[in-house]
Each structure stands twice: as C-alpha cells, then as structure tokens.
Amino acid sequence: MSKLVFAKPSKIKKVRKLLPSLAVVAIYLALPIMGLSGFWIDVLTRVNIFLLITLSLDLYSGTTLYLNLGVPFTVGASAYAIALLNRYLGIPVEYAILPSAAISAVLSFAIFIPSLRVRGAYFSILSLLLPIILAGLVTSQPFSLYLGGEGGISYPPLFFSYARTLPARERLFFLSASYFYISAAVAIVAYVICYKVAYSDFGFMMRSIGQDELLAEASGIDTFRVKLVGFTASSFLSAVAGALYAAMRPPVTADVFIPANTLVPSLTAVILGGMGTVVGPAIANHLTLITYEVLWGVLGRWRIILYMCLLIVLVLLRPQGFVFYLYLRLKRAVSTKISRLFEGA
Amino acid sequence: MGKLLICDNVTKRFGGLVAVNRVSVEVSRGELLGLIGPNGSGKTTLVNLISGVLAPDEGRVLFEGRDITKLKPHERVALGISRIFQGMRVYPYLPVYYNVELSARSVFKDAKLARSKTIWALTTTKLLAETLELPANLTPYKIKMVELARALVTNPKLVLLDEPFAGLSPEEVSEVIEIVRKLNGNGLTFIIVEHKLRYLMKIVGRVVVLNEGRKIFDGAPSEAVNNEEVSRVYFGVV
Numbered sequence: 001m002s003k004l005v006f007a008k009p010s011k012i013k014k015v016r017k018l019l020p021s022l023a024v025v026a027i028y029l030a031l032p033i034m035g036l037s038g039f040w041i042d043v044l045t046r047v048n049i050f051l052l053i054t055l056s057l058d059l060y061s062g063t064t065l066y067l068n069l070g071v072p073f074t075v076g077a078s079a080y081a082i083a084l085l086n087r088y089l090g091i092p093v094e095y096a097i098l099p100s101a102a103i104s105a106v107l108s109f110a111i112f113i114p115s116l117r118v119r120g121a122y123f124s125i126l127s128l129l130l131p132i133i134l135a136g137l138v139t140s141q142p143f144s145l146y147l148g149g150e151g152g153i154s155y156p157p158l159f160f161s162y163a164r165t166l167p168a169r170e171r172l173f174f175l176s177a178s179y180f181y182i183s184a185a186v187a188i189v190a191y192v193i194c195y196k197v198a199y200s201d202f203g204f205m206m207r208s209i210g211q212d213e214l215l216a217e218a219s220g221i222d223t224f225r226v227k228l229v230g231f232t233a234s235s236f237l238s239a240v241a242g243a244l245y246a247a248m249r250p251p252v253t254a255d256v257f258i259p260a261n262t263l264v265p266s267l268t269a270v271i272l273g274g275m276g277t278v279v280g281p282a283i284a285n286h287l288t289l290i291t292y293e294v295l296w297g298v299l300g301r302w303r304i305i306l307y308m309c310l311l312i313v314l315v316l317l318r319p320q321g322f323v324f325y326l327y328l329r330l331k332r333a334v335s336t337k338i339s340r341l342f343e344g345a
Numbered sequence: 346m347g348k349l350l351i352c353d354n355v356t357k358r359f360g361g362l363v364a365v366n367r368v369s370v371e372v373s374r375g376e377l378l379g380l381i382g383p384n385g386s387g388k389t390t391l392v393n394l395i396s397g398v399l400a401p402d403e404g405r406v407l408f409e410g411r412d413i414t415k416l417k418p419h420e421r422v423a424l425g426i427s428r429i430f431q432g433m434r435v436y437p438y439l440p441v442y443y444n445v446e447l448s449a450r451s452v453f454k455d456a457k458l459a460r461s462k463t464i465w466a467l468t469t470t471k472l473l474a475e476t477l478e479l480p481a482n483l484t485p486y487k488i489k490m491v492e493l494a495r496a497l498v499t500n501p502k503l504v505l506l507d508e509p510f511a512g513l514s515p516e517e518v519s520e521v522i523e524i525v526r527k528l529n530g531n532g533l534t535f536i537i538v539e540h541k542l543r544y545l546m547k548i549v550g551r552v553v554v555l556n557e558g559r560k561i562f563d564g565a566p567s568e569a570v571n572n573e574e575v576s577r578v579y580f581g582v583v
Contacts, residue, residue: 201450204443211436218396218430220422220451220499 016342020334029184032177040293041176045248047289048183052241054266054285055187055194055278060234062276063203064227065210070112070127072262073134074235075242078104079256080138082246083153093158093247100246104239109232116227119213128259135257152253158182179248186244190237195278197233206230207276265289268311273323280324287323347410349374349503349534350395350426355404357390357558364390366558367404372503372536377529379549379566380538383579386555388538389431392505395536396428397421408503423452425502429492429509431538435480442467442476444491449498466498469524486517493524504528506537510544518544546570554579 032041053071061067081100085091091099115126138147147153159178163171197203205226208216217223246252255261266281269288273280288311295303314322350372357365365387372378380388393399395406397418405414413421427448436444445466449459467473470490480488489509496504506525510518518541526548529535539545546552546566554562554569556578562569569575 201447201456204439204447205451207439208436208447211438212434214398215430215434215436216447217418218398218422218428219448219495220419220427221447222417222419222451 016338017335019338020331025188029181032180038172038176041180043290043293045176045180045183046245047286048180048187049241049245049248050265050269050289051187051282051285052190052237052244053262054269054273054281055190056234056237056241057266058270058273058276058278058281059194059198059237060206060230062270062278062281063198063206063210064230065275066227067124068127068231068234069124069259069263070108070130071238071266072131072257072259073111073127074104074108074238075245075262076131076134076254076256077107078239078242079246079252080147080153082243083148083155083250083252086155087153092161093155097158097240097243097247100243101236101239104242105232105236108235108239109228112231112235113228116224116231131257131259135254138254138257148251148253150254152251152255154251157250158247183244183248186240190240191278191282194237198276198278202226202229210276265292268315271315271319272311272321274321274325277321277324279327280321283327284321284323347374348372348407349376349409350536351405351407352391352395353405353407355391355394355401355406357387357394357399358402363558365394365401365555368555368558368560369404370553370560370563372534374502374534375529375532376534376551377525377549378534378536379545379552380536380555381540381542381545381552381569381579382555385557387558388555389507390558391555392428392507392536392538396426396505419451422448422499422501425500426505427496427499427501427503428505429489429496429507431507432511433480433485433488433492435488435491435495437480440477440479441472441483441491441494444480445472445494445498448495452499462498462500466494469497469528470494485512486514486520489513489517489521493521497528501533503534503536506535506539508539509537510539510541522548 031044053075057068057071078100081103082093082096085096085100086093111130112127115123118126137143139150144150157175159175163175166174205216205221208219208221209223209226213223242256246256265288266285269285270281272288273282273284275281292303292307295307299306348371350370352368352370354367354369355365356363356367368387368391370391380391382388390399394401397413397416397420401414405412407413408421408424408426411424413424416424436447439447442463446459446463449462449466450456453459453462464473467476470493472487472490472494475483475487480491483491493509509521513521522544525535525537537545537549549566551564552562552566552569553560554575561578562572562575
C-alpha cells in the first residue's frame with residue numbers, strides 16, 4: 001500500500017499528461033501573432049492580470065476558508081504606490097512595479113496582522129472595511145491634494161518612452177502585445193507557484209485550517225504562522241496584479257478600491273472554479289471574464305444584469321463550483337485518447 | 346521515576362461557572378490514568394487545559410518539570426503531548442493519509458521521517474488499506490483509528506484520549522484497548538476520559554474522579570468503586 005501512496009509516474013507519463021495543457025498555453029500565447037484584434041488582446045491582458053487576483057484569493061481564502069475581502073486594498077495600494085513613486089520620486093513605472101508590489105504587500109501584512117488573530121467571519125468583516133476607508137481617504141482633503149482626488153493620478157504607461165520611437169501604426173500593437181506577453185508570463189509563473197504551494201504540505205496545512213482550525217492547532221500545526229505566511233504570499237500576488245494593472249492602464253483612481261471592480265470577478269471565478277483547486281479558478285477566471293466581454297456585443301448594458309443573474313443561479317446550484325470537475329472529466333477523456341495514440345504508435 | 350505531568354491547582358472559570366476548581370493531578374511516565382466523573386464535572390476542560398486548548402485562570406501545568414502553562418497547543422504537541430477530541434474530529438475533505446501526515450509534518454521537519462512515522466502510525470492503527478479514503482467513507486471505528494494515528498504520529502510521550510470508546514461496539518472497544526495496552530507496554534503514557542467504566546477500569550492503573558470541577562478521588566480503580574462519595578455522585582448510590 002505504501003508503494004501505492006508514493007508511486008511516482010515516469011517522466012514520459014508526466015510529459016504526456018502535460019501535453020494538452022502545454023498545447024492550450026501555446027495556442028493562447030500565439031493569439032496576438034495570429035491576428036487577434038487589439039481590443040481582444042487588451043481584454044486578454046486584463047484577464048491575465050485578474051488571474052493573479054484570482055490565484056491570490058484561491059491560495060489563501062480557497063484553502064483556509066478565511067474570506068479575504070481586503071484584496072481591493074492590496075491591489076489599490078500597489079497601484080497608488082506606482083503612481084506616487086512616479087509622480088513624487090520620478091521613478092519610471094518599469095522600475096516601480098516590484099517595489100510597489102513589495103510596499104503594498106508589507107502594508108497589507110502590517111495592517112491585516114491583527115485581523116489574522118480573529119477567527120471566522122470577523123476576519124472578512126475587518127478586511128472589507130479597509131478598502132472602503134482607503135477609498136474615502138484618497139478622495140477626501142487633504143489627502144486628495146496629493147493623491148489626485150476623483151480624477152486620480154496620471155503618468156506615462158509601461159514602455160511608453162520606447163513606443164514613442166516606433167511608427168504610429170506599430171505603436172499600439174507593440175504596447176498591446178508586450179502588455180499581453182508580460183501579463184501572461186507573470187500569470188503562468190504565478191499559476192505554477194500557486195499550484196505547487198496549494199498541493200504541498202504547506203498547502204495542506206492551510207486546507208486543514210479551513211476544515212477544522214482547532215483540530216489543526218491541537219494536531220501540532222502553528223496555525224497563526226501558516227495563516228501569516230499564506231496571507232503574505234497571497235497579498236504579494238494581489239499587489240503584483242495591482243502594480244501591473246496600474247503600470248499598463250493609467251490613470252490610477254479610487255475606483256480600484258471598489259470591490260465590484262477588483263474583487264467580485266475573481267471571487268466569482270474562485271467560487272465557480274472550485275475553491276482551493278487552483279486549476280478550476282484559473283480556468284473559471286478566463287471563462288467568466290471573456291464571456292463577460294462577449295456578452296457586451298450581444299446584450300450591451302443588459303449584460304451586467306444577465307451575467308450576475310447567471311452567476312447567482314450557478315452559485316446556488318453548485319456552491320462547491322463546477323469548472324474543476326468539468327476540467328477533470330475533460331482531462332481524463334483527453335489523456336485516454338493520447339495514451340491510445342501513443343500505444344497505437 | 347519523575348513525574349511526567351503535574352497539574353498544580355489549576356482553575357478554569359467560564360463566567361460565573363467554575364469548570365475546574367483547584368485540581369491537582371500528577372501523572373508518572375508509563376502510567377495509564379483514567380479520568381472519570383459525571384457530565385459537566387470538568388473532565389474535558391481539564392484535558393483542554395493540559396493540551397493547551399484552554400489557558401487556566403489559576404494554577405500551573407508542568408510537563409517533564411517545565412512550566413507549559415502559557416504554551417500554545419502546537420507547542421505542547423512538539424513537546425510530546427497529543428490528544429484526540431471527544432466525538433469524531435478529523436479533516437473531512439482530506440484523505441486518511443493526509444489527516445495523519447499533516448501532524449507529522451508539523452513536528453518533523455524531515456519529510457522522509459514524517460512519512461515513515463505516518464506509515465508506522467497507520468500500521469499501528471491498521472489503516473494502511475484506507476490511506477486514500479476520505480473520512481466520509483469510513484466507519485466510526487476507523488475514524489477513531491484515524492484520530493489515534495494522528496495523535497501517535499507526532500511521537501508523543503503523553504496521549505490524552507477523550508472518550509475513545511464512544512460509539513464503538515464491544516469488539517471495536519476491545520481492539521482499541523489492545524492497541525492502547527500495547528503502546529502503554531512500550532512506555533507511552535495515557536490519560537483516558539471515558540464513561541464506559543466496565544472497559545476503562547480493566548485497563549487503567551489509577552483513576553481520578555471529578556465532580557463539579559473538584560477532584561473527589563485519586564486512587565486505584567477498585568478503591569474508587571468502593572468509595573462512598575464516588576458512588577454517590579457518579580454511580581448514583583445513596
């Protein structure tokens with residue numbers, strides 16, 4: 001039986017298993033050079049950035065079941081950090097992305113640390129209040145004088161100085177394509193790391209907290225430390241998302257703190273995808289956000305009402321999510337076909 | 346032989362209720378101690394005070410001579426105190442293997458050692474055939490075994506069993522007793538909280554009886570049965 005538990009698949013089998021996923025990623029990455037319109041490249045870039053927020057939510061809230069509603073705080077803090085570093089210190093956004101993400105992660109860590117000590121819904125309530133406070137501060141005097149108020153802070157976007165040297169018709173494609181590839185590369189790296197962490201011993205410790213925190217503590221798990229490390233890693237991901245988004249889409253305004261803009265799409269993806277599964281929320285992130293854009297062409301402004309109603313129905317019908325289970329079924333079917341192909345060869 | 350555990354005048358209050366009232370208990374290494382008393386007498390609260398789930402309002406808890414009163418539950422597990430809870434308490438969505446291995450990983454930094462300890466604990470509790478099962482697919486007896494395996498995997502010196510026979514058939518109780526006896530024979534110390542006295546009295550060397558948070562008896566099981574106060578409060582003999 002111990003062999004059954006620890007038996008590792010051979011390298012060939014591992015590669016064979018990864019083939020379908022690699023093919024999907026390769027096609028996805030080839031989309032901009034296959035003639036996809038600038039509008040859709042921009043949509044996919046936004047979807048890639050939202051994937052970071054989705055992964056961040058899934059990594060912490062999906063495993064520990066501590067619903068972190070403070071994601072807009074982290075995203076907004078890093079977005080404003082980019083803008084402020086650029087405006088007051090003259091640091092180009094290219095060099096401000098990582099420092100801004102770090103500043104935001106440290107801020108989140110410092111501010112949320114007391115709320116990590118409380119259990120259950122209290123954490124969510126505390127985390128929800130912070131973005132609202134910050135949005136109020138940004139738009140109120142005297143802070144609004146320095147933080148741009150309702151109009152936000154504007155600055156040259158990522159790679160703008162280089163893009164200006166290009167011919168006008170190449171400029172937009174260059175910016176769109178480079179944003180897409182940067183966001184996709186960061187999203188892929190983040191996905192692989194999140195997947196590894198979520199299914200590591202540390203990931204299972206986070207899951208144990210979600211399933212029975214008292215039992216986890218009494219079983220020897222330092223639950224506070226696990227929550228702290230998990231929360232900080234998750235915050236860093238959200239912070240990178242905020243910094244990337246701000247670097248590519250100036251100006252930064254207080255809208256970034258509104259949960260409907262920053263939190264709801266990713267939270268929906270996590271729930272529909274299957275909390276804590278990583279794969280499910282990642283696929284759901286792309287499915288829901290792309291569907292949302294497609295609906296714009298069909299339904300116009302009605303899309304918000306229809307889309308939200310659809311999500312309510314799906315969440316009510318299957319609160320544990322469904323995308324992950326569909327993915328497993330599809331994966332099994334594809335793997336069987338590939339195995340047959342190899343056996344035939 | 347030095348005392349493994351000393352509860353020194355521990356008191357725990359919940360508002361106006363004194364759940365444990367200046368209770369002192371000493372446990373020697375290798376001892377098998379029974380902790381009995383009527384419902385609400387403070388048995389589980391005392392177990393919670395020893396395992397660190399609750400902090401006493403007064404008094405101290407010493408383990409191997411060290412004051413552990415302020416240590417958190419996971420720190421006490423690392424020192425060698427593990428427990429199983431009253432009722433069935435496992436991670437419902439983790440397979441048996443991870444239910445046990447997680448505790449091992451929290452104590453042993455070496456992954457290989459944690460794995461070998463897990464396999465040992467699963468073998469001892471006869472769970473090797475169920476390693477990949479979810480708890481929902483297990484019988485109450487097997488779930489008890491998962492809890493026991495989880496308690497054993499951290500290499501404890503003292504194991505606190507809170508009602509280990511509850512919900513089990515006589516045959517299953519006998520199997521639990523067999524495992525406990527074997528481990529105790531190897532030097533592991535147990536404190537067992539149990540209502541099924543006909544089984545408990547057969548295996549323990551000493552019993553402590555609590556009533557309304559106070560210790561009313563500490564001695565051999567045969568003496569407990571004949572003790573007037575114990576008979577009155579616990580067995581209902583007037």
